[in-house]
């Protein structure tokens with residue numbers, strides 16, 4: 001049987017640097033644990049635009065569809081800010097999400113003990129925090145039609161469409177309930193059912209799926225504005241949060257920042273099972289391309305490394321190996337190894353991106 | 365000349381209780397400062413539905429259009445949760461905003477010194493915080509058509525439309541720039557121009573208004589998800605934030621919660637000048653109807669009192685009187701007078717809603 005396959009799309013900014021450390025770790029698994037992957041690499045985002053005039057070449061899209069999973073670094077940078085909307089770096093990422101139909105975006109917001117002091121929140125509010133935000137990723141206002149900038153009378157009008165079908169809501173709800181069963185068994189669904197009909201449908205369908213298929217899971221509903229408040233006030237009240245594409249974008253970013261561990265947070269974007277039983281999948285750090293520190297060896301590779309751990313768990317059913325990698329990261333942090341973003345006011349000497357990768361491998 | 369007129373819509377939950385204190389203060393201004401208002405009262409929200417079968421009767425709407433300003437308490441409660449969308453309490457509020465064309469919603473997020481310990485954020489992150497969020501209030505996905513729940517094939521589809529015209533964006537941008545000139549002279553505009561065309565138009569128009577009319581104000585742009593992060597990380601980087609209706613809903617609620625002073629925060633919703641030169645205006649606390657504590661004399665009336673202070677300033681050009689009232693509130697807090705929501709872990713005895721109102725009057 002062929003090895004499981006991974007397509008690496010390191011992308012822009014710090015993407016290639018943090019991905020280099022993941023490649024080392026993939027090498028370690030092959031050499032030391034006899035777990036081998038077929039790794040290929042390609043371009044996405046600004047670097048793909050520079051080479052091909054498009055942020056995602058059709059050949060790359062075809063490769064992404066053919067592999068067992070995609071690992072992505074980050075896309076974007078100021079030099080691409082004035083590109084036409086249709087070829088912006090983000091469009092490459094959005095096309096991958098859409099065409100691979102990765103409807104369920106798992107974004108853990110977790111506070112690492114060694115870093116609890118880093119949060120802008122009080123330590124008691126975040127220490128031990130571990131919530132999972134499940135964001136719908138292939139529909140809603142990100143993809144709804146009609147969309148565009150039109151002329152009406154003598155002025156411009158900008159239009160986007162928020163659009164959710166029953167089955168789109170039901171499938172992401174199911175993935176949230178499934179996850180909850182393996183965690184705290186609690187789901188909070190967020191929308192604006194008080195002002196948006198799409199929110200009313202969201203609430204109804206989540207409730208129906210719950211009542212029919214997951215009556216054992218504790219389900220609550222919250223308006224998204226109240227949800228934003230509650231995340232800031234007492235995030236530990238949540239276990240799994242399920243919400244739409246746009247609310248999920250804001251709420252998961254806020255939650256990630258609150259943990260103080262932004263440079264540490266991975267994400268998984270999952271779709272339907274393929275013929276081999278594995279889900280379509282893309283893994284990427286929550287942080288962006290950080291153009292201000294790109295190319296300086298300062299970036300923290302941990303979010304990208306933990307994204308690979310999620311791949312081990314969700315794509316390759318190697319939960320024990322994922323835990324091994326996560327524990328290695330914890331050990332390194334407990335030992336006080338820190339990249340620049342993890343330096344507290346006490347100071348100390350930060351290690352480079354590649355030294356952090358080496359430390360993780362040593363801990364493995 | 366007739367006295368300036370105010371329509372009081374106390375609404376549901378704690379609305380009537382907190383508004384009672386404002387009525388006392390209005391009485392004090394008449395008796396002690398010779399500043400008299402013609403005050404009328406009517407129903408909005410659930411209580412209007414109970415009486416008339418609609419959350420805002422046409423007669424009430426007509427009165428709101430005729431007065432110099434509206435003071436609103438709060439709307440909503442669990443007993444109305446299952447009402448049809450078209451008669452939910454919120455529809456009354458949304459109709460007022462829309463028909464009075466209150467396009468500019470000013471939401472100060474301010475941390476009161478006496479309460480800095482109350483925030484879930486570290487004291488140094490919030491102490492002295494004073495930012496102003498200007499939220500577009502009469503357009504966007506709250507009001508765009510088409511909207512509704514439709515049947516397509518054999519499933520339901522929920523649709524809402526995000527829609528902004530150039531002039532809608534320009535007018536709220538102007539109000540943000542005007543405010544900034546009286547404050548820190550800095551505006552940050554937030555949207556999702558990387559994924560939404562309506563966000564691209566938003567960014568362009570804000571920039572155009574800036575370049576033509578307000579080149580002296582420092583303008584920056586931020587994606588709304590990054591904005592949510594930055595508000596949680598270091599809110600003091602902002603002075604005025606301008607954003608659309610839906611992003612403004614989430615971001616202003618998060619910002620309000622971060623201050624630790626939620627029960628303290630007022631808001632003003634302003635429209636175009638009327639024939640008498642005063643802007644169309646509605647003032648309301650940022651907090652909701654808090655059904656869990658309604659009717660118990662526990663609610664904090666300060667947000668509603670400070671909303672009246674905003675009315676003095678923005679509707680009646682009585683800036684000095686507004687400041688007098690704000691200082692009275694500060695004095696009361698400095699003296700340690702606290703409603704239940706303001707009790708720290710040190711404990712102490714909370715005062716009632718009406719005792720807080722009396723204390724403010726005594727301080728006046």
Ligand SMILES: CC(C)[C@H](C(=O)O)[C@@H](O)C(=O)O
Nearest residue numbers: 090091093094249558559589
């Ligand atoms: C880069 C951008 C298109 C993307 C999004 O808005 O979804 C990002 O913010 C994210 O959350 O993954």
Ligand SMILES: CC(C)[C@H](C(=O)O)[C@@H](O)C(=O)O
Nearest residue numbers: 194195225454455457458613
């Ligand atoms: C009550 C509700 C309709 C309203 C809104 O969503 O605008 C509220 O959340 C607000 O922010 O004033």
